[in-house]
Amino acid sequence: MRFPSSVRDERTAAVLGSALGITFTVCFVTGVVSHLVQDSAGWFHLPARPAGLYHWTQGLHIATGLASIPLLLAKLWAVIPKLFEWPPFSSVAHFVERLALVPLVGGALLLLFTGLANINIWRPWGFSFRSGHYAAAWIAIGGLIVHVGAKWSTTRRAMRRGARIVSVGDAPSGGLDRRSFLFTIFGVSGLVTLFTAGQTYAPLRKLALLAPRRPDVGPQGFPVNRLASSVGLEHVDVAAYRLLIDGPGVARPLALHYADLRAMPQHSARIPITCVEGWSTTQTWTGVRVRDLLALAGARPEASATVHALHRGRLRSAPLSADHAHDRDALLALDVNGEPLHADHGFPLRLVGHNRPGVHQTKWVGRLEVH
Ligand SMILES: Nc1nc2c(c(=O)[nH]1)N[C@H]1C(S)=C(S)[C@@H](COP(=O)(O)O)O[C@H]1N2
Ligand SMILES: [Mo]
Numbered sequence: 001m002r003f004p005s006s007v008r009d010e011r012t013a014a015v016l017g018s019a020l021g022i023t024f025t026v027c028f029v030t031g032v033v034s035h036l037v038q039d040s041a042g043w044f045h046l047p048a049r050p051a052g053l054y055h056w057t058q059g060l061h062i063a064t065g066l067a068s069i070p071l072l073l074a075k076l077w078a079v080i081p082k083l084f085e086w087p088p089f090s091s092v093a094h095f096v097e098r099l100a101l102v103p104l105v106g107g108a109l110l111l112l113f114t115g116l117a118n119i120n121i122w123r124p125w126g127f128s129f130r131s132g133h134y135a136a137a138w139i140a141i142g143g144l145i146v147h148v149g150a151k152w153s154t155t156r157r158a159m160r161r162g163a164r165i166v167s168v169g170d171a172p173s174g175g176l177d178r179r180s181f182l183f184t185i186f187g188v189s190g191l192v193t194l195f196t197a198g199q200t201y202a203p204l205r206k207l208a209l210l211a212p213r214r215p216d217v218g219p220q221g222f223p224v225n226r227l228a229s230s231v232g233l234e235h236v237d238v239a240a241y242r243l244l245i246d247g248p249g250v251a252r253p254l255a256l257h258y259a260d261l262r263a264m265p266q267h268s269a270r271i272p273i274t275c276v277e278g279w280s281t282t283q284t285w286t287g288v289r290v291r292d293l294l295a296l297a298g299a300r301p302e303a304s305a306t307v308h309a310l311h312r313g314r315l316r317s318a319p320l321s322a323d324h325a326h327d328r329d330a331l332l333a334l335d336v337n338g339e340p341l342h343a344d345h346g347f348p349l350r351l352v353g354h355n356r357p358g359v360h361q362t363k364w365v366g367r368l369e370v371h
Contacts, residue, residue, distance in 0.1 A: 030060050246368075
């Protein structure tokens, strides 16, 4: 097979490979964090402070993942003749190195495809996104470790100033030179990131041209994934509504009316809702501090809780650790930006707190089960 191109050389591969090594590592670490914070029973705990931590780790996860797509495609294109090398391997070490390409390339393509599809709420597969994406990450990172080990010295040599450039595949045949090729690829990668970062980083929202969601579009000025109508909660009857605070962790179980909650001391805080699908929106929430409610029910200072929504099915409950429950900004919010919550934002009551993944910012809260 012939693959003539003047950009197919070790230096192109080394530059793209190094960039990918960085974006993949950042994406992997931030992804593991996001996976573990959603595991309520797990050993890992993201504290409520410093505020904004999860907003940043998840923003970086999506940004580095998207930036990797053009880099990976370019890298594959630059080294494709190597995949058809004959004989397929020359030594045991070479065999292992080539074998590691299967999980590396396969895992990486699967990761970028499932990640990109998921942020567009398109899931054309039969497995859980989170477990599939997580498994692919470990497979790819395993392949990456072997690959980095095998290519370390070649990469260092190829990156050295004045190094002799070894071409990959056939001899150069003109066309785009390496510098323009790399410039184009890094440019595309940077622009993809710039045009999507606005869905989580508000100052760039005007540039969020490629983002599936605009952070400032929706009821009360910010987006909604799950509508009240999809869980039959578009008209919650305020007169019949009660917030139950019960469970083994309270001395005095409570059933509070909406008016009782309104009559309690109110507190406001700017808190982001950061969805694992890659968008984020920071609003000003006002409501009752969770810790005030826990104190009213006579809970222990180290009490944790499970937050239950009024609906059944997916995401009907979320864990609330002691540290999150007692944070001064952890709220059962009645208002957002000075208005009662819209039904789609969780009227009558929504839990919000710092460093909680979006899936744990429960809307339509009906019960706090205290442990
Ligand atoms: N009760 C309840 N709360 C919920 C959800 C839900 O399905 N039910 N979705 C969660 C998710 S995945 C996110 S990202 C945030 C914001 O989602 P929204 O856009 O649907 O408001 O709310 C969370 N709170
Ligand atoms: Mo979400």
